[in-house]
Amino acid sequence: MTASEPVYLDYAATTPVDPAVAEAMGRCLSGSDGTGNASSVTHVFGRRAAQRIERARGEVAALIGAAPGEIVFTSGATESNNLAVLGAARANAHRGRHVVSSRIEHKAVLDPVKRLEKEGFATTLVAPDRSGRVDAQAVAAALRPDTVLVSIMLVNNEIGVIQDIAAIGELCRARGVLFHSDAAQAAGKLPVDVRSLALDFMSVTAHKLHGPQGVGALYVRSGARPSLQPIVFGGGQERGLRPGTLPTHQIVGFGVACDLARRSLPAEHARLGALRERLWRGLAAIGGVHANGEGVPCVPGILNASFEGVEGESLVTGLPELALSTGSACNSASAEPSYVLRALGRDTQLAQSSLRLSFGRFSLPEHIDVAVEAIRREVTRLRALSPASEPAEGGPGEVVGEAGGRGREAWVRLRLSVEDGTVKRALFKAYGCPHTVAVTAWVAERLRGRGRADLAPGTPAEWAETLAVPVEKLGRLLVVEDALADCARHWPEPG
Ligand SMILES: *Cc1c(COP(=O)(O)O)cnc(C)c1O
Numbered sequence: 269m270t271a272s273e274p275v276y277l278d279y280a281a282t283t284p285v286d287p288a289v290a291e292a293m294g295r296c297l298s299g300s301d302g303t304g305n306a307s308s309v310t311h312v313f314g315r316r317a318a319q320r321i322e323r324a325r326g327e328v329a330a331l332i333g334a335a336p337g338e339i340v341f342t343s344g345a346t347e348s349n350n351l352a353v354l355g356a357a358r359a360n361a362h363r364g365r366h367v368v369s370s371r372i373e374h375k376a377v378l379d380p381v382k383r384l385e386k387e388g389f390a391t392t393l394v395a396p397d398r399s400g401r402v403d404a405q406a407v408a409a410a411l412r413p414d415t416v417l418v419s420i421m422l423v424n425n426e427i428g429v430i431q432d433i434a435a436i437g438e439l440c441r442a443r444g445v446l447f448h449s450d451a452a453q454a455a456g457k458l459p460v461d462v463r464s465l466a467l468d469f470m471s472v473t474a475h476k477l478h479g480p481q482g483v484g485a486l487y488v489r490s491g492a493r494p495s496l497q498p499i500v501f502g503g504g505q506e507r508g509l510r511p512g513t514l515p516t517h518q519i520v521g522f523g524v525a526c527d528l529a530r531r532s533l534p535a536e537h538a539r540l541g542a543l544r545e546r547l548w549r550g551l552a553a554i555g556g557v558h559a560n561g562e563g564v565p566c567v568p569g570i571l572n573a574s575f576e577g578v579e580g581e582s583l584v585t586g587l588p589e590l591a592l593s594t595g596s597a598c599n600s601a602s603a604e605p606s607y608v609l610r611a612l613g614r615d616t617q618l619a620q621s622s623l624r625l626s627f628g629r630f631s632l633p634e635h636i637d638v639a640v641e642a643i644r645r646e647v648t649r650l651r652a653l654s655p656a657s658e659p660a661e662g663g664p665g666e667v668v669g670e671a672g673g674r675g676r677e678a679w680v681r682l683r684l685s686v687e688d689g690t691v692k693r694a695l696f697k698a699y700g701c702p703h704t705v706a707v708t709a710w711v712a713e714r715l716r717g718r719g720r721a722d723l724a725p726g727t728p729a730e731w732a733e734t735l736a737v738p739v740e741k742l743g744r745l746l747v748v749e750d751a752l753a754d755c756a757r758h759w760p761e762p763g
Pocket of ligand 1: 482
């Protein structure tokens with residue numbers, strides 16, 4: 269962080285590359301050191317690359333208690349998850365065609381699971397409890413005689429909740445079912461020892477532990493190798509499970525990052541725990557703040573909180589000094605606010621009022637204090653504008669119309685001052701995805717001078733075109749039209 273840059277609080281999205289990692293990678297890319305395909309065993313360049321890769325393989329293995337031969341390098345956790353889910357299900361399709369996972373997995377697990385349905389597999393997604401834990405008994409109940417694979421993440425990327433994969437692994441093993449865990453948010457943050465877990469496959473990625481983006485690994489328990497088939501085909505590298513020339517510099521960086529994480533883990537875990545405490549104390553003091561995933565074990569570096577009466581996207585927009593994520597995934601391809609928070613039973617509004625603050629190695633107490641102060645300021649400001657603190661009924665000469673709300677993706681309230689049958693002033697409040705909020709603002713600005721009969725400045729399709737709202741989001745704008753219609757219904761009688 270420099271003076272002009274925001275405080276980085278998005279470690280769950282990606283972590284800053286450690287300088288020692290960058291230096292090791294730089295050395296691999298310079299001069300004759302940058303040459304050599306690890307498969308070229310006939311000359312010194314190839315053998316040197318291979319040696320470096322094997323050293324890194326040992327470092328990655330050591331972080332999670334695996335044997336080096338159980339590490340398969342991939343392009344990251346997305347690919348590792350795809351390899352485990354698709355590769356294990358397909359390799360075992362002759363034994364059964366049922367797969368179990370959870371509703372709060374990363375898309376990199378949910379999407380390959382969905383893909384399996386197209387291939388004739390049945391799937392069961394277990395719901396978490398309200399705290400975000402996936403109960404081992406619920407997983408047990410989902411198992412069928414034809415279940416071949418269970419995939420449950422170790423740490424959730426949105427709320428930081430740690431799942432009891434020891435118990436889930438035990439029950440899978442007892443039933444002869446393969447078990448995979450996405451540990452992208454866990455490796456390097458928690459002590460993870462695959463030897464003490466009944467695990468067959470585990471995904472990790474370098475860029476969540478201060479390594480480079482674009483490299484990761486799948487742990488494949490030595491006995492589980494025959495239960496996995498590749499998803500890409502080529503030159504036979506990684507014992508045929510993941511062919512392709514190994515990216516030496518990426519893997520070297522990954523190895524150094526794992527080594528650093530392993531050494532610093534106990535001290536960092538305690539230090540980050542204290543930062544999380546400091547952050548939560550500060551946020552809780554604002555009032556009307558709910559921690560998502562509280563009361564259950566969480567990683568210290570993620571805190572997800574919902575703020576009553578505040579819309580998450582507006583909150584983030586008002587916090588230019590912080591780099592963080594909302595809990596909402598509306599701006600991505602997905603239409604849901606946050607399927608993870610919804611799965612916890614949060615209503616749409618609270619799910620859309622959430623921030624994910626994630627921090628790590630380079631985070632300091634003063635960064636946390638800056639964040640708390642900025643969030644306090646913005647939440648206070650937005651609550652003052654929020655209809656939660658004003659009457660739902662209009663005063664004299666006022667028309668209030670609203671639409672959407674609980675269970676809907678958006679909520680809009682318009683407050684119009686009407687004189688002589690026309691709008692003199694329009695205020696609004698909107699929750700929802702940024703498109704809904706933007707369109708409501710645009711419409712509100714155009715209501716002045718309009719009367720009851722011609723209140724709507726155009727149609728949702730026209731608003732969408734003017735404001736470049738993607739076609740698939742058009743349906744969300746209907747709530748703005750509904751709020752206008754509600755205003756018309758409440759129009760004051762003349763006289
Ligand atoms: C980041 C993340 C992924 C995706 O990892 P990539 O290396 O970016 O593909 C998968 N699962 C979880 C839980 C993550 O946090």
